[in-house]
Amino acid sequence: MKFLTPLLVALLWCALASAQMGTLNADNLSSVTSEQISDQDLNTYYQKAKASNVSDAQIEQLLRARGMAVGEIGKIMQRLKGLGGIANLTVNAKPDTKQNNTTRKQAPTKEILAEVELDSLEQMIYGMELFTNPSLSFEPDLQIATPLDYVVGPGDVLSVIIYGQSEASYNLKVSPEGNVFIQNAGIINVNGLTIAEPDQKIRAHLAKTIYRAINSGFTQVKTTLGGIRTIKVIVIGQARKPGVYSVSSFTTLFNLLYTCGGPSKNGSFRNIEVIRAGKRIAVADLYQFLHNGSTKANIRLTENDVVKINYYDKRIYLKGAFKRPGIYELTANENLQQTIDYAGGFIDSAYREQVRITEVAGKQKEIKTVVASNFNGFKPATGSTIEAEYVYARFKNRISAEGAFKRAGTYSVESASSLLKLVQLADGLREGAFTEKISISRLNADLTYSTASYNLKAILNGTEPDVVLQADDKVFIPIITDLRDKKTISVEGEVRKPGAYEYKTGMTIADAVIVAGGFTEAATGLRLEIGRRITNAESKDNIEIAEVINLDTERSLDQIKSSIALQPYDIVIVRTNLGYFVQKVVTVKGEVKFSGNYVLSNRNERLSDILNRAGGFTSLSNIKGVSLRRRVSADDPNADIRRNAAKKLFSTKNDSSAFTALIDSVEAYETVAIDVEEILKKPKSSIDILLQDGDVINVPSKDDVVKVKGEVLLQTQIAYIPNRRLSYYIDLAGGFSTQAQKRKAFVVASNGNGKRVKSFLIFKSNPIINAGDEIFVPKKLERDGKRVSVAEMVGITTALASVATVVIALLRL
Incomplete structure (x- = not known):
């Protein structure tokens, strides 16, 4: 019982560590890593264990018993040493937080890498999973009935229960001399007795002293x-x-092997000795447990x-088509067949007639081939x-x-020895x-195929002889529909589901329109057109490439x-009705009396006209700033060029959201330059x-x-002063940045x-700035060693024109 208290403290140590790590189970630490425990907590838990006289070895045993990986246990003990040495740690030690953070982030040490490599090798050794699998446990079972051959010794506690005419109970701890003491009855020596013998000895002693009714049977005694x-x-x-281990007296050899981690990579699983009082009393072969x-x-x-x-004395390595490839230990008399049996035998797809063996022969290696009939007589050499x-x-x-077999697939040449038998079998x-x-197709000796053609119809009719088949023959029967093009028609224009459809003999225009979903609302029966392929032109010089048939009919399908x-x-092709129009809508925003959507009449x-329908301008409107944006067609080939050019032109360092919206808008709209003051002076003119x-x-x-936006030191808004030029406002924004394209402002x-800066020789002309103007300074293009392509230059030009009014709208939000 004295040992149980330290163990409980160690268990509490693990539970506290688990609580620190979250909702982990303290009974299963298989998923716990050393990095999950801080140095401060590790030191605290360790000192609590040491205060209860729990040894370092016992801590390692308990962590292993709770499923923690051997490598993680080693890392924990190594960290304890790194924090000041396991033996030198004190309860008041204060870990250096900075050092802690550095330690946990540093690269794995050589010792840890070597341990990982060792773990990889050990996992291949047959039987090692007994000691490395966290789901397995060989702890002694303390809840079982005491074995009859259990020998009582110092430290055991005997429970004596007296019942009947007299009732009493005693918990008697066996002294180092092997004695127990019962008050008023004296000392009884029980050392070296099996568990049944102390019961008789204590019964006899009590019957002679204080419980004489035992002799008459009125009082009973039970010792456990x-x-x-x-x-x-x-x-x-x-x-x-x-090392030296303190364990319970119920511990067996397997319990102890599990506690000490089992054999090392050089340890034997077949030759484990138990020595008692200087004599070898048992030799354990773990393969008898693993295999039998x-x-x-x-x-x-x-x-x-x-x-x-x-x-270990002899080890061999099995690889390839075995059920459990790995490293196996053999005794001197075991043969190849027994080795294969340890590996579970061959897998289903293995070639079982022979195996290839590589042995060390002096200074070189030697290859041997052993056939199946010699497996029992061949003894592999170590290595x-x-x-x-x-x-x-x-x-x-x-x-x-x-091909055209009803049951295409593979058949045996024995059952399908001829072409007729194959057709029947399929x-x-x-x-x-x-x-x-x-x-x-028949396989040749050089592993290439040759093909021969046959008239199966004649063979089936008996007018030609049957064909004898051979192994690896491939018989292909084509299907007539696979030998010709699939016939289709196409329906385009004002139908609900335009596309290509399968042609059927006797199809008419009405049939074609029906399979295409019928007419749309915009369709007309006038000027229906059929384009027909020409297949009988007299020569390649024929001018006509298609026959075009036009006809006028009713729009109603049943009247075509x-x-x-x-x-x-x-x-x-179904045409659109000339008199059919879908409403067209424009949008008026900003300082007009009635903003919103307007349908073009x-x-x-x-x-x-639209500005008049909107009621004219309000008193706060900037007539000079009226702009028009026009939606870009979805199939516009320059959309991607404009977007990429805009990304290269503008810096987004201070107003990323606005410029992202700007670039997105470039993709959908382009700007139409207008002068509303002139338009209102000359309505209905070409500029309107x-x-x-x-x-x-x-x-x-x-x-x-x-x-002022773009590559300036301070993107900002500056109060308008009449008749000032671009350079004035650039200076107030701190001047150009190092990435600015000054000439492209x-x-x-x-x-x-x-408007832009104009240059002539060494002279520059900065434009005059008006109220509400936006100044942009582009960023230098990142050339990556390449010249700007023509397409990029076109894109940059169109992007500049497209973003003009969009910039104003975005930056005023």
Whole structure:
């Protein structure tokens, strides 16, 4: 019982660590890593364990028993040493937080990398999973009934219960001399007795002293083991964790092997000795447990027992088509067949007739081939590599039936030895099989195929002889529909589902329109057009490339009259009704009396007309700044060029959201430069632009500032001063940045018109700035060693024109 208290403290240590790490289970630390525990917590938990007299070895045992990986346990102990040495840590130690953070971020040490490599090797050793699998546990079961051969010794606690005419109970701890003391009854020696013998001895002693009614049977006595003692055992040799262990007296050999981590990479699983009082009392072969389930060697340990794990004597490596490739240890008399049995035998796709063995022969290696009949007589040498190959992927008797067979697939040459037998075995032929010319591909000696053609129709009729098939033959019967083009027609124009459709003999225009979903609302029956393929031109010099048929008919499907039958590959085009119009809408925003959407009433409606319908301008409007944006067509080939050019032109360092919106708008709209003052003076003239569907007219508010954007030191807004030029406002914005294209600086007026710096020889002319103007300084292009392409230059030019009015609208939001 004395040992149980430190263990409980150690268990509390693990539970506290688990609580620190979140919702982890303290009974299962298999997923816990060393990095999850801070140095401060690690030091605190360690000191609590040491205060309860728990040794370092016991801490490692408990962590292992709770499933923590061996490598992680090693890292924890190494960190404890790094914080000042395990033996030198104190309760008041204060870890350096800075050092802690540095330690946890540093690269793995050579020792850790070596441990990882060792773990990889050990996982290949047969039996090592017993000691590395966190889901397995070989802790002694303390809840079982006391074994009859259990020998009582110092430290055990005997529970004596007296019942009947007299009732009493005693918990008697066995002294170091092997005695128990009962008050008024004296001292009784129980050392070295099996668990049944103290019961008789105590009964006899009590019957002579204070409980004489025992002799008459009126009082009964029952002695059991109430608490087990702690014993010390020693592990030496090639163990992963050799040393002295304090364990319960119920501990068996397997329990101790699990506690010490089992054999190391050089340790033997076949030769583990138990030495008691200087004599070897047992030799354990773990393969008997692993292979046969025998626990005969799992003897119970006693005080001062020594477990010696010897070096392995012979090991071989199995790889390839075995059920469990890995490293296996053999005894001197075991043969190749027994080795294969340890690996579970061959997998289903293995070539079982022989194995290839690589052995060390003096200064060189030697390859041997052992056939299956010699497996029992061959004894592999240590260090050998035994490889089992997979069966060859080639079939020795396969016939392939492809194409128009009802049951295409593979068949054996024994059951389909001829062409007629293959057809019968495949349940005959599908409809549409083309039997006049089939092909059989045959494998040549050089592994190439040759093809021969046969008339299966004649063979089926008996007018030609049957064909004998061979292994690896491929018989292909074509289907007639696969030998010709698929016949289609196309329906285009004002139908609901334009596209290509399968041609059917006797199809008419009405049939074609129906399969295409019928007419749209905009369709007309006038000027229906059929484009027909010419297949019989007299020469290549023929001018006509298609026959075009026009006809006028009714729009109603049930009234379409045409004696013209469609032919394969005809193209039917349905025209749009000349008198059909979809409403076109423009938008007026800003400082007008009635902003919103307006439907164009006729094709000739102009900008001035819509402004009049909007009620005219408000008193706050900036008439000079009125702009017009026009939607870019979805198939505009310059849209991507404009977008990429805009990205190169502008810096986004201070107003990223605005410039992102600007670049996005460039993709959807382009700006039409207008002068509303002139338009209103000359309505209906050529400068009074005809409006289109989707146009956006923006009437800005009066603005008495000038905005400076792009590659300047301070992007800002500056109060407007009449008759000042561009350079004046650049200076007030701090001047150009190092990335600025000074010569490319430009001005966007409120209405979208652009102005730039003009140069002639050494002279420069800066434009005069008006209220509400926007000054932009582009960023230098990143050439990456390449010249700007013509397409990029075109894109830059169009982008500058497109973004003009968009900039004003965005930056005033």
